[in-house]
Amino acid sequence: MRLTTLTSALALCATGALAQGQLNIYNWGNYTSPEMIEKFEAETGIDVTITDYDSNDTALAKIEAGGHGFDIVVPTHSVLPVWIEKGLLQKPGIPEMENYGNIAERWRTVDWDPGREWSVPWQWGTTGVAVNTSVYDGDPNTSAIWLDPPEELVGKVNVVPEMQDVINLALLYVGGTPCSADREELRAARDVLVAAKPKWMSMDYGMTEKLGNGDVSASVNWNGSTFRARNTNPDVVYGYPREGYVVWMDNAAILADAQNVDEAKAFLNFIMAPENAAMISGFARYANGIEGSEAFMPEDMRTAPEIVVPEDLQDAGVFTLACPGETNEMYSAIWTELLR
Structure with missing residues (x-):
């Protein structure tokens, strides 16, 4: 049944029969290629x-509240199992899609979505440190x-x-383990x-423009x-903390209450085509x-220091899965205290 539905959806797309179709995507800001x-x-x-x-957190709360009208969401790998457990996603028959075979083997059988039943790769990257070298010209590869500071x-x-x-980076900095349940480490x-925190300026998003502008x-x-x-300000460099940095992958999935399911399936298949995935990466600059x-x-992505991890720091990257419930509670307590 999944194969029949998907094949019909793709055929309709090819003939333009979905000309009146709609698709509502809920995604991270400044992360979707207009092209x-x-x-x-x-x-x-x-x-x-x-x-x-x-x-x-914002995305999960919005979808759980209901009445959102979205069809596709793009959760990070570490929280995707939570979306699945809460019944917020549907299985759209991804392995039967025409472009499924384009998923790289490394990303096809993953712990958070074995066999890719629920999601397809969007982009993956790292969380580290950005520094303006005109202000500070010391070692950028540290969470210090x-x-x-x-x-x-x-x-x-x-x-x-x-x-x-943030908490995982701090745990790595003090010699702990991401998702640790060890109270001393936490x-x-x-x-x-x-x-x-008193030495920080802010806790905010939108750093692409603010770092570029100085x-x-x-x-x-x-x-x-x-x-x-x-690309805006050549003084900006990216550091991979030698104490440890976070590796992650964001994944596109169809919501359980999506209203435009055929259109959403067509989109998932579309972004698994190499030339289309390259447009996503070329815009947001992630693999x-x-x-x-x-x-x-783009040629510059093949050698960019933000994409090509220095050989001596490759082992410092940590790919974390969803933290257990008890650990999440302790993370939330730390986070609440930090935001006061």
């Missing part, structure tokens, strides 16, 4: 609306930049308010975060966002999980 969306609309006749969110950076540091990334992470001198940030900031997409990407 890719224009191509999808032109090829299918489906009218796409994109609504932005700023965090995994934001957890024990040098004098040049005091009052000029931003921390993106993504709870799991206490050490909390203490270093609380002590560092409004912020350093930030916990994502590699693709930092890449885009460097993706689609084999063969590299051939269609």
